[in-house]
Every structure is written in structure tokens, then in C-alpha cells.
Amino acid sequence: MMRDAQPLVDALREPETVLSLDGAGWTNLISIARAESLIGSLAHRLAEIAVPEQVGPILKDAIQATDLARQQALWEADCARRALAPLNCKVVLMKGTAYVAADLDAGVGRSIGDLDIMVAQDSLPAVEEALLDASWEWVKPDPYDDQYYRKHMHELPPLIHRDRDRMIDVHHTTLPLTAKPTPNPQAMLDAAIRLESSLYVMAPADMVLHSVAHLFADGDLAGGLRNLWDIDRLVRQFAEADEGFWTELGVRARLHQLEPHLARALRLAARLYDTPVYKYRAGHAKFADYLYIRRLLARDGWGRETRKFTRQAFYIRSHWLRMPPLMLVRHLWTKWRKG
Amino acid sequence: MHQLYLTVGPTRFRLASTWRRPLDQLAALYKDYPTSQDGYADFTVRLEPEKPWRRYFRPSVHISGDFWLPDAAPLPLDQSLLAAEMGMNLQMALGWRRHLLLHASSVEKDGKALLMTGLSGSGKSTLSAMLAEKGWRFMGDEFALLNPDTGMAHSFPRLISLKNEAIAAMQAIVPENRFGPLMKGTPKGDIRHIVPPLDAVNRMVDAAKPALLLFPRFGHDPALRDMGKSEIFVRLTQASTNYVALGETGFRALTQFVDTVPTRAMDYQSGDQAEELIDSLWSKLP
Numbered sequence: 001m002m003r004d005a006q007p008l009v010d011a012l013r014e015p016e017t018v019l020s021l022d023g024a025g026w027t028n029l030i031s032i033a034r035a036e037s038l039i040g041s042l043a044h045r046l047a048e049i050a051v052p053e054q055v056g057p058i059l060k061d062a063i064q065a066t067d068l069a070r071q072q073a074l075w076e077a078d079c080a081r082r083a084l085a086p087l088n089c090k091v092v093l094m095k096g097t098a099y100v101a102a103d104l105d106a107g108v109g110r111s112i113g114d115l116d117i118m119v120a121q122d123s124l125p126a127v128e129e130a131l132l133d134a135s136w137e138w139v140k141p142d143p144y145d146d147q148y149y150r151k152h153m154h155e156l157p158p159l160i161h162r163d164r165d166r167m168i169d170v171h172h173t174t175l176p177l178t179a180k181p182t183p184n185p186q187a188m189l190d191a192a193i194r195l196e197s198s199l200y201v202m203a204p205a206d207m208v209l210h211s212v213a214h215l216f217a218d219g220d221l222a223g224g225l226r227n228l229w230d231i232d233r234l235v236r237q238f239a240e241a242d243e244g245f246w247t248e249l250g251v252r253a254r255l256h257q258l259e260p261h262l263a264r265a266l267r268l269a270a271r272l273y274d275t276p277v278y279k280y281r282a283g284h285a286k287f288a289d290y291l292y293i294r295r296l297l298a299r300d301g302w303g304r305e306t307r308k309f310t311r312q313a314f315y316i317r318s319h320w321l322r323m324p325p326l327m328l329v330r331h332l333w334t335k336w337r338k339g
Numbered sequence: 340m341h342q343l344y345l346t347v348g349p350t351r352f353r354l355a356s357t358w359r360r361p362l363d364q365l366a367a368l369y370k371d372y373p374t375s376q377d378g379y380a381d382f383t384v385r386l387e388p389e390k391p392w393r394r395y396f397r398p399s400v401h402i403s404g405d406f407w408l409p410d411a412a413p414l415p416l417d418q419s420l421l422a423a424e425m426g427m428n429l430q431m432a433l434g435w436r437r438h439l440l441l442h443a444s445s446v447e448k449d450g451k452a453l454l455m456t457g458l459s460g461s462g463k464s465t466l467s468a469m470l471a472e473k474g475w476r477f478m479g480d481e482f483a484l485l486n487p488d489t490g491m492a493h494s495f496p497r498l499i500s501l502k503n504e505a506i507a508a509m510q511a512i513v514p515e516n517r518f519g520p521l522m523k524g525t526p527k528g529d530i531r532h533i534v535p536p537l538d539a540v541n542r543m544v545d546a547a548k549p550a551l552l553l554f555p556r557f558g559h560d561p562a563l564r565d566m567g568k569s570e571i572f573v574r575l576t577q578a579s580t581n582y583v584a585l586g587e588t589g590f591r592a593l594t595q596f597v598d599t600v601p602t603r604a605m606d607y608q609s610g611d612q613a614e615e616l617i618d619s620l621w622s623k624l625p
Contacts (some may be wrong), residue, residue, distance in 0.1 A: 023378025028354055031383045035404045056350070061436040068586045136347035144458060302355050303405060305385055 004297040004306070005225060008032045009272045011042060012229060014062070015049050026055050034305040036225045038141040040066030040109030064110045073097045073112040074168050080115060083096030083134035087126050090200050092192045094171065094210060098201040099230070102193075110226075114167040120189055128156060135162045144334060152178045152327075160177065168313040171320035174213045174256075182188050183213060183256035198211070205247060205252040212258055212265045220311070220318040224296045225272075233263055234271040235255040239276065246278040253281075268292055340387075344380060346373045348484065348495040348543050352382035352427055355620060357387050357394055361419035361487045368420075368519050368532065369601070370492065371540050382406070382434060383427035389413040402426045406433035418522045421530055422499060426491045431482055432493070432580035438493060439485035439585060441577045443552075445483040445492055446454040447477035447621055451550035452492040453622070454483050456578045459527075462557040465505040468533065469610050470617070472512050477539035478547065487585070487592035490599070491546040496539045498500075498532040508610070531608075548625055552602040555613065559606035566604055586616065 007029050010017040021029060033039040043066075051059065077097050081181035084091050092098075094116035099107030119127050136159040138146070146241060149157040155171040173185035192200040197200055208231060214226040234282075238245045253262045267280035267289055269275035295314050298307035305311060340355040343362040356362050398416035404426055406475035411429075414422045426469040431440060452465035453475070455463040455582040464480040471477035477496055484493040498519065501509055505523070507530060519532035554566070554574070575593055576582050582589040603620060607613040 011610075025378070027380045027383065028453055031405055052379070054377070058381060059439060061434075064588075065584070068584070071586070178344060302385055304385065304387075 002265050003300055005032050005036065005299040006297055008036060008038060008042065008292050009225065009297070009308060011040070011126050013046055015046050018049060018051065026052065028311045030058060031301065031303035032299055035299055037111045037223060038229060040111055041229060044109035062312055063109065066111060069112045070100045070107065072113065073100055076115045077101060080117060080168060081197060083130050086124040086128060087130055089119055089123040089127070090189055090192060092189060092200040092202060098207065100197055101199060101289060102201045104234065106230045114169055116169045118169060121185065126158065130236060131159055131168065136160065136168060137162055139167065152176060153162065159182050174210050180325065181257035181261065183258065197293055205249045206235050208238065208249060209258050209262060210266070212261050213332055215265060222316040228265065228269050228272060228296065232269045232275040235269065235275055246281060250281055251283060259278045262294070264289065268296070272296070344375050345369055346375055347497045348493060350431065350435065351375055351380045352430070353385060354381045354423060355385050358416060358419060360416065361386055361423045362461050364421055364519065368534055369565060371500060371537055372390055376593045382430035384430060385425065386422055386426065393464060402429065404430055406430050412526065418525050420532070421525055423524055424500065425567065427497065428481060433583060437586060438486055439589050440580045440581065441483045441485065441575060442481070443483040443579060444480040445478040446470045447478055447547040448475050450607060451476060451545055452547035453551045453553070454492065454549060455553045455555050456553050457556065460557065461555050463492050463555055464500060465508065468499045468509055469537055470503065471539060474613070476542060477535045477597045485592055486546065487588045490549070491593055492549045493546050494543045497536045499535060501531050501533060503528045509533060540554060549596065549600045552600050556604065556606045558608060561608065561612045561616060562606045563620070564604040566602055571602050
């Protein structure tokens with residue numbers, strides 16, 4: 001039995017590695033890829049490989065499923081565009097929806113769930129009202145959660161559309177307000193690039209940095225392999241298209257206070273996916289990199305989460321990073337009492 | 340983890356379980372099904388303790404796998420066979436894309452398929468089990484698989500799941516050695532599985548042309564009613580687990596089905612009445 005997610009990472013990095021898999025090896029790979037939401041990306045990556053006849057239909061299914069996810073994500077983005085059009089504010093698409101809207105390599109085969117958008121903080125009340133008018137509703141009616149989001153988070157409490165059952169997260173910046181790095185949302189909005197649809201996506205360097213912030217400073221690395229795969233695809237494409245990209249990435253990382261985070265993401269991406277990185281941005285290997293790799297690969301061939309202790313440590317760390325200690329205690333106490 | 344590979348219709352499952360028991364039970368009941376020893380599978384189903392200590396202490400089985408629901412309730416170990424069946428259904432409902440899935444039972448005669456769909460308690464499962472003992476080929480009691488390109492119905496003949504009163508009714512016509520263990524007090528009431536007739540297993544890759552769709556309803560005076568196409572369409576979208584996930588393909592397959600397959604609502608109070616009504620409709624088919 002495969003003990004970690006290495007076969008998935010190998011297949012994404014170097015598709016020919018799958019040629020040595022036997023039947024059980026394929027079944028393990030597929031379970032891992034599904035669990036990590038990377039089955040669509042894997043299927044596209046293996047497009048040129050002669051896979052066994054038992055596997056071909058599974059990969060074809062995954063491609064069709066993500067084709068539909070792309071179509072639905074773009075439709076959902078357009079619904080939001082229409083609801084917000086009268087406000088005349090910049091609506092910046094984020095994450096998966098941005099990758100497919102801008103037709104980037106990172107969007108190929110990507111699974112997409114919620115719609116994430118960013119708007120200027122001062123237009124939040126109007127945006128909220130316009131979405132509520134257009135049949136979006138609150139998901140969390142709990143007053144503590146609602147207050148918590150509004151006071152400390154980088155986004156509104158999530159909204160869900162009454163008829164289409166799809167969630168929208170409205171961000172006004174990229175990290176919780178209580179987290180230590182403070183990215184500059186105004187600079188991100190100013191540099192955003194207008195698409196034909198009149199929606200916006202972040203400029204290349206900011207897009208990478210948002211993905212980095214999402215990976216490290218906001219969460220317990222759940223879904224980390226996919227997040228890092230996004231970073232690999234983005235960096236490859238942007239660096240190839242523009243030789244000034246690495247310089248710009250450094251400038252923006254400093255501006256958004258994400259230099260160490262970017263460096264670590266680049267080292268991990270290079271290590272797992274062989275991402276070509278500019279060594280002055282990636283810095284020197286650190287011991288903690290090894291712990292991150294251990295956590296990122298913590299999944300066995302049945303598709304199960306493994307390394308409970310490592311996972312738990314990263315979970316606790318994620319809360320630690322999001323808020324100062326006293327506030328964390330108060331928050332956990334309130335959450336615990338509410339069961 | 341113990342493991343078992345099973346093939347049902349077009350689908351290959353890998354089942355992994357912390358306990359041997361559910362897999363031994365499955366292996367016995369599925370003994371006539373083709374086994375794949377090459378290790379390939381379309382889906383993995385996992386049966387694990389809800390919490391580590393629940394492996395031995397009041398063991399409770401959590402159902403998961405490649406596809407899963409966040410709020411699936413765990414089952415006690417003596418219902419682990421049901422958990423395995425639910426796990427396989429879950430993979431199909433959430434993950435299968437090669438056919439349009441209808442939550443319907445189906446049987447075949449002369450290369451033509453009769454599909455029966457309806458809410459839980461309509462008797463569709465029991466009717467298919469009964470017809471399977473009376474000259475029809477059993478194709479499935481849970482999912483009918485429609486090929487979007489050809490319109491043909493494909494078989495998914497897993498164990499037939501009988502609930503409550505249906506258990507005694509079928510014990511009258513099916514020999515005891517085809518029954519699985521009785522599971523009392525499950526979330527769906529008392530449940531007992533029966534192994535489909537051998538013919539249904541041997542011919543499980545044979546497709547059939549959909550010839551008649553029924554919406555059975557148990558407990559009313561025997562009657563047949565026509566239904567409007569739009570009502571049929573909407574009810575089938577609700578009866579399909581992957582209609583939305585298939586996008587345009589699902590829409591094309593379903594509209595073609597509704598346009599070409601004769602459909603009736605059927606009320607009945609006994610198996611004999613249902614059989615009579617079905618025979619009357621079947622004999623008039625082109």
C-alpha cells in the first residue's frame with residue numbers, strides 16, 4: 001500500500017512515471033488524486049500518455065467533470081457581474097474562477113467550488129446589499145460567527161444563492177485582519193487587469209502572492225498539493241511570458257509583506273513539482289520545509305488522511321497565525337461553549 | 340485495511356474495511372459475480388471506525404471513499420453490510436458520469452427494458468425482485484443506467500435491498516439460501532438483501548432498449564394514468580443523481596428518453612395486481 005501522496009506528485013511532475021504503475025498502483029493514484037481535488041489536473045497532464053484501458057474512461061470522466069466546472073464557474077462569475085454592474089466598482093475574480101476566466105494553465109482541469117471575488121473595502125456595504133437583492137442569502141445565521149467575520153476577517157460571511165445553491169465569498173483583502181502579514185489590498189485592486197467581460201483578475205505577481213498567502217497564512221494546508229500545483233502553473237507561465245516577472249514578484253512580495261512565505265512556496269514547489277524558480281526569491285532550504293513536505297504528502301493509497309499528529313500541529317499553527325494568542329483563547333472558548 | 344474487489348454491471352469497486360466482517364459477507368453474497376484480480380477499480384469505498392476507539396468499543400462504521408457526503412451518519416457494525424452497499428451507491432450517485440443515472444428499478448424481457456421509478460415506499464424495488472422470479476431478467480433495483488449516446492438501458496444488478504414488509508413477501512417465493520442476514524432497526528427500517536437470480540448476474544453487461552416507464556404507487560385501487568411529458572421530465576430530473584453533473588449531455592439523454600419511452604402512473608395494492616397491469620401494458624407495446 002502506498003504510504004503517502006508521492007505517486008500523485010510524481011505523476012503531475014513527470015507524467016511518464018505512471019508507466020510503471022500496476023493496477024493497484026493506478027487505483028491508489030486515482031484515490032489520492034480525487035481526495036486532493038487534483039484528478040482533473042492529472043487527467044489533462046496524462047493526455048499524451050498511453051494509459052491502460054481500465055483507466056482511460058476514469059480520466060475522461062474527470063476531464064468532462066472539470067470542463068463543466070469551468071463553464072459553471074464562468075456562469076456564476078457572470079451572475080455576480082450582472083448583480084454588481086450598477087455599482088460601477090472593480091470586481092476582481094480570485095483563485096480558480098480567475099484562472100479559467102483569464103484562460104491560464106492553472107485553470108486547466110482545475111476543480112472549482114465557491115466563487116471568490118475581491119472588492120474595495122468601502123464598497124462592501126453596497127456590494128452586500130446588491131447581492132442580497134439578487135437572491136444571495138446568508139449561510140451562517142449565527143450572530144457570533146457573523147460578528148466575527150465582520151470584525152476580524154478578510155471577507156464577508158459566506159453567501160449562498162437561493163436558486164443555484166452556489167456560494168460566493170466577498171473579500172476586501174487577502175488575509176484575515178488579525179494575521180501578521182498585511183497585504184496591501186488597494187495596490188492589488190489598482191494593479192488588477194480588466195478582462196473582456198469587464199470583470200478583473202489580479203496582476204500576475206499579485207495572483208501568485210494571493211495563492212501563496214492562501215496556502216501558508218490562512219489555513220492548515222488542507223488542499224495544499226493543489227494550491228502548490230496552482231503556484232507551479234502560474235509561475236511557469238508568467239516567468240516564460242515576461243522576463244521581468246521575477247523582479248516584479250520580489251517587489252510585490254515586499255509590498256504585501258509576504259517575502260518569507262513566497263520563498264517557502266517556491267522552495268516547496270521546486271521540490272515537489274520541479275518548478276523552475278529564481279533562486280534569490282526562493283532562498284535557502286530550511287528544516288521546517290521538511291515538515292511542510294511531510295504534511296503536504298500526508299495521504300495514503302486508500303485516499304485516507306494520515307500523519308494525524310503532523311496534521312493536528314499544522315491545524316493549531318493555522319489558528320496561531322490567524323490571530324494573537326489572547327484572542328485565540330477567547331475565540332476557541334466561545335466556539336467550544338457553543339459546541 | 341482488508342480489501343475486496345467487486346464488479347457490478349459496468350463498474351469496478353475496491354472496498355476497504357477496518358473489519359473483515361462486511362467484506363466476508365459481501366464476498367459470500369457476490370460469489371457468482373466476476374472478480375477482478377488485476378487491481379483496477381473505478382471507485383474506492385472505505386469502511387472505518389468513526390473514531391479510532393470505536394473499532395472495538397461499540398464499533399461504528401463510517402462510510403466514505405473517493406466520493407463522500409460530509410454528514411453521513413455512521414452505522415453499527417452489525418449493519419456493516421448495509422454500510423458497504425450504501426458506500427457503493429454513494430460512489431455511483433456522486434461520481435459516475437458514463438451514464439445518466441435514474442433512481443429506478445429495471446427488468447428486461449425480449450431485449451426490452453421496463454423501468455420503475457418513484458419515491459421510497461412506492462414498491463419499485465419489490466416489484467423488480469418479484470418480476471425477476473417470474474420470467475423477467477433483473478437489471479437493478481436502485482439505479483438504471485442510460486447510455487447518453489445510444490439511449491440503451493444498462494444493468495447495475497447489485498444485491499436487492501428489501502425493506503420491512505417486503506422481506507416476508509419475498510421469502511414466500513425466493514429460497515432462503517439467496518438471502519443475506521436480517522438487519523433490524525436500520526435508519527431505513529428492517530433490511531434484508533437477496534442475491535439476484537444467476538441469469539441476471541451472468542448477463543449483467545447486456546443492455547436493453549427502454550420500452551416502458553412506470554411510476555408505481557402502492558396502496559391505492561388499481562389504476563393506470565397517462566402523464567404529461569413535462570411532469571415526467573421534471574420527476575425524472577429529481578430521480579436522477581447526476582442529471583445536473585452531466586450538463587448538456589444529461590439534458591439530451593433525458594429529453595430523448597421522455598420523447599420515446601411510453602410512460603404511465605400505476606396504482607396497485609398487491610403484487611398480483613401490479614403484474615396484471617404490467618402484462619396488459621407490455622402486450623400492447625409495439
